[in-house]
Amino acid sequence: MDRKMGPEVCSTTSIASRGPELVSRESHSENTVFNINGIPVGGTEVILMAGPCAVENELQVTETARFVRAAGAAILRGGAFKPRTSPYSFQGLGEDGLKMLAIARSMTGLSVVSEVMDTRQVETVATYADILQIGSRNMQNFPLLKEAARSSKPILLKRGMMATIDEFLYAAEYILAHGNPKVILCERGIRTFEPSTRFTLDLNAVPLLKQLTHLPVIVDPSHGTGVRSLVHAMALASIAAGADGLLMEVHHRPEEALCDGSQSLYPSDFSTLVEDLRKVASAIGRSIFKLP
Ligand code: PEP
Ligand code: MN
Numbered sequence: 065m066d067r068k069m070g071p072e073v074c075s076t077t078s079i080a081s082r083g084p085e086l087v088s089r090e091s092h093s094e095n096t097v098f099n100i101n102g103i104p105v106g107g108t109e110v111i112l113m114a115g116p117c118a119v120e121n122e123l124q125v126t127e128t129a130r131f132v133r134a135a136g137a138a139i140l141r142g143g144a145f146k147p148r149t150s151p152y153s154f155q156g157l158g159e160d161g162l163k164m165l166a167i168a169r170s171m172t173g174l175s176v177v178s179e180v181m182d183t184r185q186v187e188t189v190a191t192y193a194d195i196l197q198i199g200s201r202n203m204q205n206f207p208l209l210k211e212a213a214r215s216s217k218p219i220l221l222k223r224g225m226m227a228t229i230d231e232f233l234y235a236a237e238y239i240l241a242h243g244n245p246k247v248i249l250c251e252r253g254i255r256t257f258e259p260s261t262r263f264t265l266d267l268n269a270v271p272l273l274k275q276l277t278h279l280p281v282i283v284d285p286s287h288g289t290g291v292r293s294l295v296h297a298m299a300l301a302s303i304a305a306g307a308d309g310l311l312m313e314v315h316h317r318p319e320e321a322l323c324d325g326s327q328s329l330y331p332s333d334f335s336t337l338v339e340d341l342r343k344v345a346s347a348i349g350r351s352i353f354k355l356p
Contacts, residue, residue, distance in 0.1 A: 084237035106280030111309035119161035213242035253288035262290020
């Protein structure tokens with residue numbers, strides 16, 4: 065890499081000079097494209113991942129899955145283990161929630177991404193999900209990165225809300241260094257001085273990451289804004305900026321959601337958004353991947 069990259073914490077001069085080389089464009093000039101159940105992640109087609117923040121019950125997840133599948137999503141998102149700020153908030157249904165995701169997958173043909181928060185959950189989440197999500201709060205949970213790497217499942221790694229791009233790349237490097245090359249990087253907004261939105265979506269990160277690494281880069285405009293009415297514009301902007309996919313929260317009844325309802329799209333919003341995403345993708349020579 066031509067940029068000097070060094071870990072800021074616990075660094076020594078000797079290791080600081082060693083960059084995140086496995087993830088770097090220098091080590092691998094072509095884009096990494098991997099196939100998840102027939103879905104080519106990182107290629108010219110843009111991959112849409114959508115679903116509720118949290119799995120709440122079977123009806124909620126299957127209804128939402130049907131809507132997002134019909135509208136053009138390829139991957140269903142939904143948390144069964146939820147990292148909540150308050151210990152009194154809904155913490156997720158655990159393995160029961162994963163089973164509901166698996167039911168929705170068999171009903172719709174969507175693949176499933178779900179978060180793993182703890183090394184002890186990796187095996188269970190990997191039993192049901194096609195992609196393991198490592199959330200923003202765990203981006204530098206190094207034992208979790210290593211344990212998730214040991215599973216053969218692709219990993220969707222979200223940028224820490226206070227992580228620099230270098231730290232993000234080093235976190236991905238952990239996964240590659242521990243034998244798993246299938247990492248999807250997800251920009252999901254960072255903390256800034258601005259309180260009007262939940263986070264500030266750092267769209268600079270998209271073209272910058274595409275320059276620095278060969279890994280697929282996606283954007284989560286739902287957490288990145290925290291505001292439903294801003295998701296549409298920022299999703300379009302993400303594709304214009306070169307993102308390889310989007311991760312979006314959609315709920316069949318957002319006002320009743322147990323988690324992140326105010327940033328969740330209504331199913332009809334999502335269908336409209338996908339139509340507009342097609343236009344932006346086509347303007348830059350890409351298309352939205354469609355399941356057969
Ligand atoms: C999520 O995707 O549900 C989530 C908790 O995201 P993040 O880790 O980006 O906050
Ligand atoms: Mn959420």
